[in-house]
Amino acid sequence: MCDICTAHGGGKKWFEVKRHVEVKFAKEMGFEPWEKDHWQHVHQQYAQLAAQAGDAMADPVMAENVRKMIDNLIFQIHPLNKNVTFTFPQGHGAQVLTRQEIEGVIKLSGEPYLIECLCRKMINNASDRCCIPLGLHGETAEMFPSKQEKVERISVDEAIALIRKFNEQGRVHTLAGTPLPMAMAVCNCEVPNCIALRPRVDMGFNYIIRGHSVAKVDVDKCIGCKECLSRCQFGAITFQNATGRARIDMWKCYGCGLCAETCPEKAIELIDRESLPALKDWW
Amino acid sequence: MKNHYKIKWSNEKCTDAFNCAKCLEVCPEAVFAIYAPNREEGVAPEEYVISPAMQYFCNGCGACLAVCPNDALKIIPKS
Numbered sequence: 001m002c003d004i005c006t007a008h009g010g011g012k013k014w015f016e017v018k019r020h021v022e023v024k025f026a027k028e029m030g031f032e033p034w035e036k037d038h039w040q041h042v043h044q045q046y047a048q049l050a051a052q053a054g055d056a057m058a059d060p061v062m063a064e065n066v067r068k069m070i071d072n073l074i075f076q077i078h079p080l081n082k083n084v085t086f087t088f089p090q091g092h093g094a095q096v097l098t099r100q101e102i103e104g105v106i107k108l109s110g111e112p113y114l115i116e117c118l119c120r121k122m123i124n125n126a127s128d129r130c131c132i133p134l135g136l137h138g139e140t141a142e143m144f145p146s147k148q149e150k151v152e153r154i155s156v157d158e159a160i161a162l163i164r165k166f167n168e169q170g171r172v173h174t175l176a177g178t179p180l181p182m183a184m185a186v187c188n189c190e191v192p193n194c195i196a197l198r199p200r201v202d203m204g205f206n207y208i209i210r211g212h213s214v215a216k217v218d219v220d221k222c223i224g225c226k227e228c229l230s231r232c233q234f235g236a237i238t239f240q241n242a243t244g245r246a247r248i249d250m251w252k253c254y255g256c257g258l259c260a261e262t263c264p265e266k267a268i269e270l271i272d273r274e275s276l277p278a279l280k281d282w283w
Numbered sequence: 284m285k286n287h288y289k290i291k292w293s294n295e296k297c298t299d300a301f302n303c304a305k306c307l308e309v310c311p312e313a314v315f316a317i318y319a320p321n322r323e324e325g326v327a328p329e330e331y332v333i334s335p336a337m338q339y340f341c342n343g344c345g346a347c348l349a350v351c352p353n354d355a356l357k358i359i360p361k362s
Contacts, residue, residue: 043317044319044320046316046322046336047320047334047336048336050336050337051334051335051336051338054286054338057286057339058286058339086351095362122316122317122318123307123313124308124313125307125308125316126308192340193313198313198337202340266303
């Protein structure tokens with residue numbers, strides 16, 4: 001079990017719990033001001049924290065302390081006890097999920113919205129409508145700065161069709177908990193222009209934790225077509241000339257499942273992280 | 284961690300960040316970010332500024348220098 005599931009799942013995975021996607025429950029817990037605050041200040045937090053963290057990261061001892069501080073902010077404060085302080089990303093984490101898991105979350109929520117991705121707008125000045133906030137997170141998305149286009153309410157079927165399209169394009173699906181464990185936004189990210197994946201992959205901040213599965217190549221089925229190589233955004237897949245097969249570095253794998261979807265021979269299987277003793281604590 | 288270059292940014296010279304933002308589009312390392320500081324309710328386009336937030340990933344390629352119409356930035360190698 002990942003830390004979020006252990007703390008909030010009650011035996012299930014955290015994103016399979018119905019109340020974690022319900023607008024009613026989020027409002028009862030008083031998260032409406034938190035959500036508005038998040039939309040208003042997410043840009044400032046990224047730009048200012050990134051600039052400050054950069055100086056600290058140059059020093060190895062400081063870097064370790066900054067990492068610990070950020071882990072504490074994300075995971076060790078229990079957001080459901082209402083002690084969330086505003087204007088700081090307390091309890092805002094995310095997890096990489098497979099397409100099937102994401103579709104399950106969207107069906108469970110039943111209230112998807114569609115907006116422009118705030119990361120790509122902020123970092124690339126590109127208009128990219130791929131962010132699918134759910135429930136309360138979508139309702140409050142109008143609080144976002146004026147660079148935002150309109151917030152659109154879409155149906156569950158439309159949302160799932162979009163997810164499949166993004167999957168074909170090779171985007172990593174992540175589910176953001178704002179705050180954890182409230183499952184409130186489905187992101188379709190690209191490295192490096194994502195404000196959460198960039199700090200995770202390049203700097204080691206655990207804004208995004210690895211998924212519940214890891215990809216493994218079935219050596220008997222792999223024909224060495226190299227289809228999967230370009231799909232991995234984390235540099236986990238390489239082609240081995242000696243054996244003529246793809247090799248997946250499971251320590252680097254985030255479990256997004258993009259390689260498994262594209263394999264024409266179904267030679268990549270997603271196995272449960274818990275079933276591998278070495279990787280079961282590697283999130 | 285990379286960290287070979289420092290980007291010296293001038294908000295005085297960068298006068299129309301909201302409509303220009305060309306450096307964001309060309310940067311291969313996604314260094315820049317556009318945002319509005321001190322925002323509470325609503326924000327005017329003039330309040331947006333660009334910040335070289337992830338400047339320690341800068342590889343010194345100079346694509347931003349080539350597109351900036353106002354010479355608002357300098358890339359300085361770290362000693």
